[in-house]
Amino acid sequence: MLARIVVLVVAVFLARAYVVLPIHLRGTSMLPTYQDGGVNFVNRLAYARSEPKRGDVVAIRLAGQSVMYLKRIVGLPGDTVAFHKGHLLINGAVVEEPYLNSGCDWEIPPETLAPNLYYVVGDNRSMPEKLHEKGKTPRQRIVGRVLW
């Protein structure tokens, strides 16, 4: 019995450290896709064999993983990202974003991403642009992709 408990504890610890990380969602920046107060998991192995893709919703660490940002990748390394009249432009072309349910008037001048940098933004574009946490993040800060 004791051995089973020890094995279970070790298995849970290893799964949390290397496979999936449970997260409690707080805030409104990913509405309507993710609701404030929801629960999800971050798949740490999502990018073990491939690089992050446009459209992926990922967890981004701050100093560590106690608190992380949940954002959607819209720009890949080398892309030129801009917002014009609320529309996302990648390399000058408007990108359809079916996950949005609100328009906005954001204006962000074009910026080309350096190698290793990704552009991330939340789905809630009804927030004022200055209050919405978004921008460039290095690959190393991306902890993993959310499971659902």
Place this chain on the structure above:
Amino acid sequence: MKKPVRLILAVAVIGLAIWGWRVWFPGPQNAIRARLLKLARTVSVEPGEGAIPRGLKAQSLGDYFTADVVINLEARGFDTRELQGRDELMQAVMGAMQHVRGLKVEFLDINVTLDAGDQSAVANLTGKATVEGERDFEVQEFNFKLKLVDRTWLIYRIDTVKTLSQTTALRPSQVPVGL
């Protein structure tokens, strides 16, 4: 005594010994972490805490900073502000402490990088502030720069880290183990 019980007891004793060693003989990194955690408790305000205890706590902040400390605050949605000197900092904190009902400040994920001579250090951390009665909290990443003065680690500079405005890849020392 059964073998598994003896094994668990042995592990517990070893764990206790390691914990005790770290408490009584902390290395520079643990000493800095402990000091920053104490600072977070000092700037936190209990809901029923009176004006005098709040004032005393603000006064005690002087123990954590050098006289010429510089603090750059660039939080999203707020104006950029720079505080120069311990006196200006203490006045600002005292003013803020008197106006909040309650405030819980936490420093999470403290990553300490020491210089070669162990005389100065950078602590990269996440600051979390929860105002009493509010469900949401604010988070911000910071770099605290410290130096050893008379065997005490004092903060001489605090910079806001713009987590999502990175212009270059992270330095290897900024990447925590496990990522």
